[in-house]
Amino acid sequence: MGKQSGKKAKTSVPSKIASKKSSRSTSATAAVAAKKSIPACWRRPKWQTEFRRRLLGWFARNKRDLPWRRTKDPYAVWVSEIMLQQTQTPTVVRYFERFLTAFPTVQALAQAEQAEVLRLWEGLGYYRRAVQLHQAAQKIVSEFGGQFPQTVKELLQLPGIGRYTAGAILSIAFDQRQPILEANTVRLWARLLAYSEPVGSASAQRLLWYMAETVLPCRQVGRFNQALMELGSRVCLPRQPRCSECPVSRFCLAFQKGFQESLPRQRAKPTTQFSQEMALIVRRNDQVLLRRIPDGERWAGLWEFPRFPLPTELAEQSADAEAPAAKQPWLFPVAEEAVGPLEPSSEQQTGISRVRRDARFETVPKPPRRRKTRVSSDGSARFIPAAIGGFLVQQMHKQVGIVVRPIRPLGTIRYAVTRYRVQMECYEVEYLGQADRQERTDRLEQQSVGTKPKGRRLEAPAADSCQAVEPGGDFQWVRLESLEGYPMSSPARKLARLARASSGDFGKETFCEGRK
Ligand code: SF4
Numbered sequence: 142m143g144k145q146s147g148k149k150a151k152t153s154v155p156s157k158i159a160s161k162k163s164s165r166s167t168s169a170t171a172a173v174a175a176k177k178s179i180p181a182c183w184r185r186p187k188w189q190t191e192f193r194r195r196l197l198g199w200f201a202r203n204k205r206d207l208p209w210r211r212t213k214d215p216y217a218v219w220v221s222e223i224m225l226q227q228t229q230t231p232t233v234v235r236y237f238e239r240f241l242t243a244f245p246t247v248q249a250l251a252q253a254e255q256a257e258v259l260r261l262w263e264g265l266g267y268y269r270r271a272v273q274l275h276q277a278a279q280k281i282v283s284e285f286g287g288q289f290p291q292t293v294k295e296l297l298q299l300p301g302i303g304r305y306t307a308g309a310i311l312s313i314a315f316d317q318r319q320p321i322l323e324a325n326t327v328r329l330w331a332r333l334l335a336y337s338e339p340v341g342s343a344s345a346q347r348l349l350w351y352m353a354e355t356v357l358p359c360r361q362v363g364r365f366n367q368a369l370m371e372l373g374s375r376v377c378l379p380r381q382p383r384c385s386e387c388p389v390s391r392f393c394l395a396f397q398k399g400f401q402e403s404l405p406r407q408r409a410k411p412t413t414q415f416s417q418e419m420a421l422i423v424r425r426n427d428q429v430l431l432r433r434i435p436d437g438e439r440w441a442g443l444w445e446f447p448r449f450p451l452p453t454e455l456a457e458q459s460a461d462a463e464a465p466a467a468k469q470p471w472l473f474p475v476a477e478e479a480v481g482p483l484e485p486s487s488e489q490q491t492g493i494s495r496v497r498r499d500a501r502f503e504t505v506p507k508p509p510r511r512r513k514t515r516v517s518s519d520g521s522a523r524f525i526p527a528a529i530g531g532f533l534v535q536q537m538h539k540q541v542g543i544v545v546r547p548i549r550p551l552g553t554i555r556y557a558v559t560r561y562r563v564q565m566e567c568y569e570v571e572y573l574g575q576a577d578r579q580e581r582t583d584r585l586e587q588q589s590v591g592t593k594p595k596g597r598r599l600e601a602p603a604a605d606s607c608q609a610v611e612p613g614g615d616f617q618w619v620r621l622e623s624l625e626g627y628p629m630s631s632p633a634r635k636l637a638r639l640a641r642a643s644s645g646d647f648g649k650e651t652f653c654e655g656r657k
Contacts, residue, residue, distance in 0.1 A: 172351060183333075192389055196372065197365060207221075208237055217241060219306070219310050223273075224270075227266065228266070236261070239261060243257075247281050255272065260626070263631075268441070272442055273301030313366065316362055316363055318357050318362050328379060331406075334395075337404065339405075341407065380402070415563075415564070418566070420554075421568055422446055422636065424570070424572060429640060430447060430572070431616065433615050433617070442628070444628060451532075452532070455528055529568075537570070543574070544576055546571045554567060565636075624637045
């Protein structure tokens with residue numbers, strides 16, 4: 142036994158060395174290949190020196206006065222770099238100053254609540270950045286004693302920091318000779334080198350990183366990197382680059398050949414996908430129901446209103462319908478056996494009037510033919526199509542474990558997330574009570590043995606959340622005026638505003654009107 146393990150130990154060391162050697166030789170081969178693909182003029186030291194001189198001269202004359210350029214504090218540089226990913230500079234300025242005022246140091250950020258961080262991030266999008274920024278701050282405090290790491294290896298261990306961000310922090314804050322490559326500089330280098338292959342490929346990335354590193358000066362590396370990014374974002378624009386104003390046009394091979402606008406070549410973009418969903422303002426007196434989005438879902442950590450995907454067959458009916466000429470009361474069939482007894486029974490707690498309770502068991506007259514219209518802010522004169530109303534009642538019952546009564550449509554909110562274009566139909570419903578307790582218990586037991594209903598990514602409340610309708614779980618009752626304190630995605634925030642705007646009408650005009 143001992144011999145065997147000894148043998149293994151003996152053989153494993155040389156094999157490790159061999160694999161290290163082979164990986165080193167592979168990267169060396171890749172570097173040689175990258176070097177060979179660089180046009181001959183760009184390999185000349187004089188060419189590179191002159192390019193740096195011109196670029197830095199232009200930057201000195203034209204750089205914008207941005208708040209993160211007034212400091213070399215690695216924490217501030219890091220925050221700005223994370224915010225600038227996927228976001229325009231003018232937008233970031235406002236957010237950056239507010240964020241740094243709230244969390245001036247990495248320690249302050251580490252101690253903050255995640256909800257506080259997300260609230261300050263609200264509107265910037267890509268909320269995962271904020272969550273990872275917060276996690277990384279906690280790691281810097283707990284594992285690095287609050288001192289900002291100063292090596293690429295250490296920085297890459299932090300959540301949300303990749304090669305680009307590490308290079309930017311180290312070069313700008315510590316003037317280390319580290320290259321950067323992001324969307325603007327990829328475009329710039331593709332044009333300067335007249336690189337006509339798709340820039341997303343591994344070989345293209347190797348070449349561009351190699352070039353970005355080779356051309357770095359020995360000093361003022363941070364300034365040089367910022368100058369590249371500034372030129373890429375302000376002069377070498379994606380469409381119609383301003384070549385006549387470009388300080389380095391004489392070094393630009395694409396410009397010389399006249400095909401700068403066709404570069405860089407990108408891989409085919411994924412096709413846009415359209416979907417429809419519904420979101421509900423569930424009212425209980427002056428409160429509404431919010432759900433905290435759990436980890437693993439899009440917008441994790443933010444709060445939203447209950448939201449469900451809308452089946453295609455219902456989506457066609459979702460355009461709000463105007464009230465028919467003959468205003469017929471129109472109620473939804475909610476069979477008693479489907480919802481069980483209401484609880485709590487007190488009218489004060491549930492806000493259910495005798496009339497409304499009876500109304501739940503009305504038969505539904507065939508809805509009149511309706512004309513589809515665009516949504517206006519005034520939903521009071523509109524009706525919810527019967528199928529939609531039935532669906533939302535069913536979804537709230539099945540997935541959240543509560544009984545609701547549809548009130549009225551509130552509007553349509555359209556938003557885009559990555560390649561998804563979503564149309565969100567918004568409705569107001571009234572909370573009547575909790576679904577039957579036994580039924581909910583049975584469902585939870587079913588889930589615990591692995592029969593949890595399948596869900597798409599955009600699907601809202603987890604089925605087991607029906608237990609958590611009481612404050613403290615994923616769901617929480619929140620007063621309308623307190624909604625501002627909860628971090629939300631842009632569509633949820635728009636809906637919150639719609640809810641507040643329509644709050645004065647709540648209970649005045651509903652489907653039950655005329656039955657009291
Ligand atoms: S010359 Fe035109 S295409 Fe070339 S780097 Fe300058 S702005 Fe970009």
